[in-house]
Amino acid sequence: MGSQARVGIVGASGYGGIQLVRLLTEHPNVDLVFLGGEGSAGKAMSEIYPHLHHRGMGDIELVNLEEIAQRAEIVFLALPNGLAVKMAPELVEKGCKVLDLSADYRFSDLSTYTQWYRTTHPRPEVAEQAVYGLPELYRDRISSAQLIGCPGCYPTASLLALAPLLKQGLIQPESAIIDAKSGTSGGGRQGKLNLLHAEAEGTLGAYGVARHRHTPEIEQICSRLAGNEIMVQFTPHLVPMTRGILSTVYATLRDPGLVTEDLLTIFNVFYRHAPWVQILPSGVYPQTKWAWGTNLCYIGIEVDQRTGRVVVMSAIDNLMKGQAGQAVQCLNLMMGWPEDLGLPKLSFYP
Numbered sequence: 597m598g599s600q601a602r603v604g605i606v607g608a609s610g611y612g613g614i615q616l617v618r619l620l621t622e623h624p625n626v627d628l629v630f631l632g633g634e635g636s637a638g639k640a641m642s643e644i645y646p647h648l649h650h651r652g653m654g655d656i657e658l659v660n661l662e663e664i665a666q667r668a669e670i671v672f673l674a675l676p677n678g679l680a681v682k683m684a685p686e687l688v689e690k691g692c693k694v695l696d697l698s699a700d701y702r703f704s705d706l707s708t709y710t711q712w713y714r715t716t717h718p719r720p721e722v723a724e725q726a727v728y729g730l731p732e733l734y735r736d737r738i739s740s741a742q743l744i745g746c747p748g749c750y751p752t753a754s755l756l757a758l759a760p761l762l763k764q765g766l767i768q769p770e771s772a773i774i775d776a777k778s779g780t781s782g783g784g785r786q787g788k789l790n791l792l793h794a795e796a797e798g799t800l801g802a803y804g805v806a807r808h809r810h811t812p813e814i815e816q817i818c819s820r821l822a823g824n825e826i827m828v829q830f831t832p833h834l835v836p837m838t839r840g841i842l843s844t845v846y847a848t849l850r851d852p853g854l855v856t857e858d859l860l861t862i863f864n865v866f867y868r869h870a871p872w873v874q875i876l877p878s879g880v881y882p883q884t885k886w887a888w889g890t891n892l893c894y895i896g897i898e899v900d901q902r903t904g905r906v907v908v909m910s911a912i913d914n915l916m917k918g919q920a921g922q923a924v925q926c927l928n929l930m931m932g933w934p935e936d937l938g939l940p941k942l943s944f945y946p
């Protein structure tokens with residue numbers, strides 16, 4: 597139909613790609629016109645994902661940026677880090693709107709990106725126009741952007757917990773500790789050893805302790821919110837479940853007289869225009885399963901007056917609000933569509 601936006605996905609065979617295929621196939625304003633990949637090129641989507649057999653999705657094609665830009669006005673890049681830096685500039689210059697799911701366009705300080713990802717931007721002037729794709733903080737800038745650097749899954753869950761605390765100056769910033777757990781799909785559809793069932797099942801452990809690449813991404817946004825340089829302690833953990841991230845944030849309150857109800861009021865006001873952030877009532881703490889398959893972020897809060905700390909728990913689906921759902925949320929804003937269009941609003945519990 598003429599009124600529909602023509603959309604391409606590069607990296608369609610990955611976990612982010614298949615979420616985007618599912619969401620955009622059913623998005624009322626979108627026509628999927630290109631599915632791209634490398635190793636999967638030439639294969640039908642239904643060969644890679646047999647559950648799609650009855651949908652006749654078409655074949656995955658090798659990446660040809662000229663061809664993509666001719667067919668698609670919007671391109672999602674769902675690729676490993678270090679590839680979008682090469683692809684996005686040409687697509688942007690050809691007039692496409694580009695939403696990158698990797699870390700390549702999340703950093704305003706490109707030297708930080710290079711330091712952590714060992715990749716330099718060939719076209720820094722293009723990177724400078726990128727907008728960090730967290731709508732609850734940057735809705736207006738996203739709406740007028742051509743290039744979006746979509747946040748990582750851990751940063752999304754963690755920043756939604758931290759933002760009100762830092763923006764309102766409620767905590768001692770240096771006291772912030774982020775203790776986060778992720779399901780195995782966070783590692784992508786690559787068959788990494790630590791993600792094999794025999795390795796991941798029946799156990800729980802931390803990784804990237806004191807050196808995970810999401811730390812600088814989280815600190816970048818925290819520093820913007822606080823108005824000065826912030827460091828946080830971030831520790832990720834791998835949990836034997838497919839989907840989900842629970843990020844539990846601990847921080848010392850500046851005002852020890854604040855109670856849980858005060859923080860709930862502040863968070864409800866802060867997110868009053870955010871359809872995807874749900875602040876839970878006092879004493880109710882989020883489960884990742886509540887968010888599965890939706891773009892929702894459930895937030896629970898508790899003030900421990902004994903220690904003077906606030907504890908904020910933030911639960912998302914890492915492949916949805918943490919990745920593809922949030923990218924579609926950004927697309928809706930970029931196109932002037934309702935922010936919740938085409939996005940599942942309730943999980944099929946349990």
Ligand SMILES: NC(=O)C1=CN([C@@H]2O[C@H](COP(=O)(O)OP(=O)(O)OC[C@H]3O[C@@H](n4cnc5c(N)ncnc54)[C@H](OP(=O)(O)O)[C@@H]3O)[C@@H](O)[C@H]2O)C=CC1
Nearest residue numbers: 607609610611612633634635636675698749782784785919
């Ligand atoms: N998994 C998660 O929870 C989250 C992931 N992210 C980020 O999103 C991005 C995608 O992640 P995810 O979907 O998990 O990754 P996957 O490993 O599941 O998929 C990677 C995709 O990239 C494609 N690809 C790899 N190399 C090339 C190439 N040279 N040219 C074209 N296509 C290529 C693969 O296709 P083929 O097989 O055809 O080569 C595959 O479709 C990553 O940057 C990741 O860090 C962000 C938030 C959350």
Ligand SMILES: CC(=O)N[C@@H](CCC(=O)OP(=O)(O)O)C(=O)O
Nearest residue numbers: 698699748749778779780782783
């Ligand atoms: C469980 C697991 O392996 N999770 C991934 C996070 C995926 C992600 O968000 O990575 P980007 O920031 O590169 O987009 C990790 O910790 O590396």
